[in-house]
Amino acid sequence: xxxxxxxxxxxxxxxxxxxxxxxxxxxxxxxxxxxxxxxxxxxxxxxxxxxxxxxxxxxxxxxxxxxxxxxxxxxxxxxxxxxxxxxxxxxxxxxxxxxxxxxxxxxxxxxxxxxxxxxxxxxxxxxxxxxxxxxxxxxxxxxxxxxxxxxxxxxxxxxxxxxxxxxxxxxxxxxxxxxx
Numbered sequence: 174x175x176x177x178x179x180x181x182x183x184x185x186x187x188x189x190x191x192x193x194x195x196x197x198x199x200x201x202x203x204x205x206x207x208x209x210x211x212x213x214x215x216x217x218x219x220x221x222x223x224x225x226x227x228x229x230x231x232x233x234x235x236x237x238x239x240x241x242x243x244x245x246x247x248x249x250x251x252x253x254x255x256x257x258x259x260x261x262x263x264x265x266x267x268x269x270x271x272x273x274x275x276x277x278x279x280x281x282x283x284x285x286x287x288x289x290x291x292x293x294x295x296x297x298x299x300x301x302x303x304x305x306x307x308x309x310x311x312x313x314x315x316x317x318x319x320x321x322x323x324x325x326x327x328x329x330x331x332x333x334x335x336x337x338x339x340x341x342x343x344x345x346x347x348x349x350x351x352x353x
Contacts, residue, residue, distance in 0.1 A: 184209040184246045187292050189278060196249045200233065206280065206288035212257050213293050213336065214243040215344065216269055216300045222316040224300060226265065228334070229312045234283040237312060240334040244293075257296055265314070266305030271298035274347050281335040295340060297347070319348060 186195040216224045224242045243264045247256035280290040
């Protein structure tokens, strides 16, 4: 008797309106470019600096690239909030209160025959402690001011994940709104 596939390796397939249409193995979804649900967490310290992570070298795509605090996929039958809390703890060894700011759809080649095609839910939160990242997930981390990050992304775009580039205009708009 074969064991059922683990839900930890499954992503939730959705349509453009975020309605669930099925599940699929995570790697297969990225090989086929299937649209699936995802989330991206952006945590800021009290000075307004963003907590970035450098993805571990051994990640199956985008290894060693700098990106937002944490990102992943909810498991089947897992709420967005529960998934974000779980992955923030697993990747960065921390907890934070987060709120959903916006969602966006993107499709991008991430190399190695893989395509990210995600309906990405973006969450913001504040944190006043340093992370204790899992070295299997995170190579390095740092807090960075928004002007410095924008300059680095403009001068060395190849050092950052494609999804950070894709959502940055929306992040910048949200940050302006927060300051207003």
